[in-house]
Amino acid sequence: MGYPHPIHPKETPVLSTHFGAAAARTYQGWVERGGYAALKQALGMAPGDIVGVIKESGLRGRGGAGFPTGLKWSFMPKDDGKPHYLVCNADESEPGTFKDREIMRWTPHALIEGCAIAAYAIGAERTYIYIRGEFTEPLAIMRAAVEEAYANGALGANVFGTGTRIDMTLHRGAGAYICGEETGLMNSLEGKRGNPRIKPPFPAQAGVFGLPTTVNNVETLAAVPHIVSRGAAWYKGLCLGNEKSTGTKLFSVCGHIAKPGNYEVTMGTPMKDLLVEMCGGMRPGRTLKAVIPGGSSVPIQTAEEAMDTVLDYEGIVAKGSMLGSGGMIVMDDSADMVYQIWRLAKFYAHESCAQCTQCREGTAWTTKVLERILRGEGKPADLDLLLDLSENMTGKTICVLSDSCAAPVVSGIQKFRSEFDAYIQKTRQPALAGS
Amino acid sequence: MSTVPAADASHEPVFTGDRLARLEALFPAYPTKQACLLPALWMIQEARGWISQAAMAEAAEVLGLTPAYVKGVVTFYTMYHTHPVGRHFIQVCTTSPCGLCGAEDVLAAILSATGCGELGATSPDGRFTVQEVECLGACGFATPILIDEDFIEGVTPERVAGILEGYK
Numbered sequence: 001m002g003y004p005h006p007i008h009p010k011e012t013p014v015l016s017t018h019f020g021a022a023a024a025r026t027y028q029g030w031v032e033r034g035g036y037a038a039l040k041q042a043l044g045m046a047p048g049d050i051v052g053v054i055k056e057s058g059l060r061g062r063g064g065a066g067f068p069t070g071l072k073w074s075f076m077p078k079d080d081g082k083p084h085y086l087v088c089n090a091d092e093s094e095p096g097t098f099k100d101r102e103i104m105r106w107t108p109h110a111l112i113e114g115c116a117i118a119a120y121a122i123g124a125e126r127t128y129i130y131i132r133g134e135f136t137e138p139l140a141i142m143r144a145a146v147e148e149a150y151a152n153g154a155l156g157a158n159v160f161g162t163g164t165r166i167d168m169t170l171h172r173g174a175g176a177y178i179c180g181e182e183t184g185l186m187n188s189l190e191g192k193r194g195n196p197r198i199k200p201p202f203p204a205q206a207g208v209f210g211l212p213t214t215v216n217n218v219e220t221l222a223a224v225p226h227i228v229s230r231g232a233a234w235y236k237g238l239c240l241g242n243e244k245s246t247g248t249k250l251f252s253v254c255g256h257i258a259k260p261g262n263y264e265v266t267m268g269t270p271m272k273d274l275l276v277e278m279c280g281g282m283r284p285g286r287t288l289k290a291v292i293p294g295g296s297s298v299p300i301q302t303a304e305e306a307m308d309t310v311l312d313y314e315g316i317v318a319k320g321s322m323l324g325s326g327g328m329i330v331m332d333d334s335a336d337m338v339y340q341i342w343r344l345a346k347f348y349a350h351e352s353c354a355q356c357t358q359c360r361e362g363t364a365w366t367t368k369v370l371e372r373i374l375r376g377e378g379k380p381a382d383l384d385l386l387l388d389l390s391e392n393m394t395g396k397t398i399c400v401l402s403d404s405c406a407a408p409v410v411s412g413i414q415k416f417r418s419e420f421d422a423y424i425q426k427t428r429q430p431a432l433a434g435s
Numbered sequence: 436m437s438t439v440p441a442a443d444a445s446h447e448p449v450f451t452g453d454r455l456a457r458l459e460a461l462f463p464a465y466p467t468k469q470a471c472l473l474p475a476l477w478m479i480q481e482a483r484g485w486i487s488q489a490a491m492a493e494a495a496e497v498l499g500l501t502p503a504y505v506k507g508v509v510t511f512y513t514m515y516h517t518h519p520v521g522r523h524f525i526q527v528c529t530t531s532p533c534g535l536c537g538a539e540d541v542l543a544a545i546l547s548a549t550g551c552g553e554l555g556a557t558s559p560d561g562r563f564t565v566q567e568v569e570c571l572g573a574c575g576f577a578t579p580i581l582i583d584e585d586f587i588e589g590v591t592p593e594r595v596a597g598i599l600e601g602y603k
Contacts, residue, residue: 095530095570133514134571136584169464174473175513191472193511209466254532254574261575329532343531347569
């Protein structure tokens with residue numbers, strides 16, 4: 001549901017059915033809503049069969065990359081005699097994205113159940129849920145829920161009397177966007193600076209503590225119990241567009257929109273339906289100018305592109321951007337694109353871990369050049385300079401933070417060039433005070 | 436304790452009694468003691484309000500690390516304070532989605548109402564320190580702020596005075 005708004009008829013509530021219902025937070029409340037039946041069912045299945053069901057369902061990672069979840073699980077070594085780990089990435093920090101927060105706030109046991117099933121399927125002796133440090137409320141709710149799950153035998157040495165051991169530990173981050181990158185997260189979990197690691201080795205070979213690890217996003221794991229209990233065919237059937245994009249997706253809609261919130265729709269739903277019908281369209285008297293559809297790290301779409309977009313992995317790529325995390329930042333005609341792109345660049349400059357030169361220097365200089373333009377001191381060559389910088393920041397670093405900074409800059413210059421020119425030609429008043 | 440610099444000899448150990456027991460209770464959940472560094476640093480900040488060099492050295496000793504290593508970790512993360520801050524620490528999200536919804540006005544109102552005046556400064560009465568924070572992950576509820584451990588959604592300049600009343 002588009003929490004805090006009621007369910008819209010065009011939504012397909014699966015994960016968000018109980019958003020806003022505090023009673024669903026308790027173990028008892030979750031069981032009354034059908035909770036933990038999927039875990040019980042899963043514990044009666046062979047781990048490989050669960051991986052098969054997830055593969056068959058078409059579920060893909062909801063954190064941003066969209067990698068097929070069942071395939072990722074199948075990369076975990078079998079009978080290698082080593083401890084395995086499941087890491088749940090709850091470091092939701094991608095600007096525009098606030099869906100994992102709601103899953104943890106309202107349905108903590110859905111996440112615990114999904115983690116428990118995944119841990120059993122990949123043979124993980126422990127699950128670490130890494131929650132960003134700023135998420136104080138989700139952390140408190142998750143702590144209480146994990147404690148309750150242990151007390152009720154849903155976690156521990158003998159889960160529901162089956163003899164299976166499933167352990168879970170919550171781990172609090174301390175403020176660093178880069179820890180949402182899975183290898184940065186693993187370093188942070190090990191008590192290190194959250195610098196991303198070079199891949200390979202991939203986590204399934206050498207992950208956290210150097211041992212086989214699967215890292216999954218909160219939304220991905222929360223979908224697992226539904227797929228186990230209702231079947232792969234049901235999930236696969238939730239598809240209005242490309243058959244490679246199945247199930248439902250939570251879109252966090254924010255910025256210049258009448259009804260911001262989390263909306264859960266079937267993959268393949270037109271973006272127009274989401275923005276105009278479900279979210280109530282623009283604020284009075286305003287028109288749509290641009291959308292960043294997948295969290296701040298993806299290219300900006302023009303209003304025309306956005307209104308013609310189908311919401312699935314392939315559909316958004318076809319219209320010049322990416323699905324990413326599903327964090328949708330909406331901008332109306334009052335938005336100053338140069339200022340907004342500068343603010344995003346400033347974010348990436350602040351969050352760069354500074355390991356790679358292209359990122360450390362590139363994000364900082366991108367921000368400075370944009371600042372110069374906003375002060376009315378831009379030079380005609382600055383746009384080429386920004387594009388040149390962006391090219392050197394794309395595909396050349398350990399992780400994609402620097403690519404993420406380049407995406408809005410390049411797409412912004414391509415699609416909204418006249419706004420940059422207006423500052424450079426001094427036909428628009430400076431937005432920032434002079435140096 | 437040999438690793439404590441002489442200037443911090445007055446450091447009163449953090450990891451004693453119940454607190455040490457709480458830290459040690461975490462050890463079995465991880466294959467290394469080093470993994471308990473972030474939780475240990477949270478415990479220091481909870482107890483003292485900030486993390487001094489002497490406290491870093493103490494955490495290093497308890498976890499079998501070096502003080503320099505611990506400092507490297509502490510300074511990587513924005514939520515750990517390496518200097519004393521006001522009694523209440525306020526973080527205001529001003530990243531793009533909130534910025535579109537007026538977060539900069541909220542920040543200005545908070546800087547003014549607290550008497551802090553500028554980012555990172557502590558108010559003359561020692562009550563508040565205000566900092567800008569990058570994306571608090573509640574973009575649909577602009578503008579979110581974090582006061583100590585309290586996450587407050589939908590803050591507007593008009594609400595600021597009333598909210599601050601609750602933090603003496």
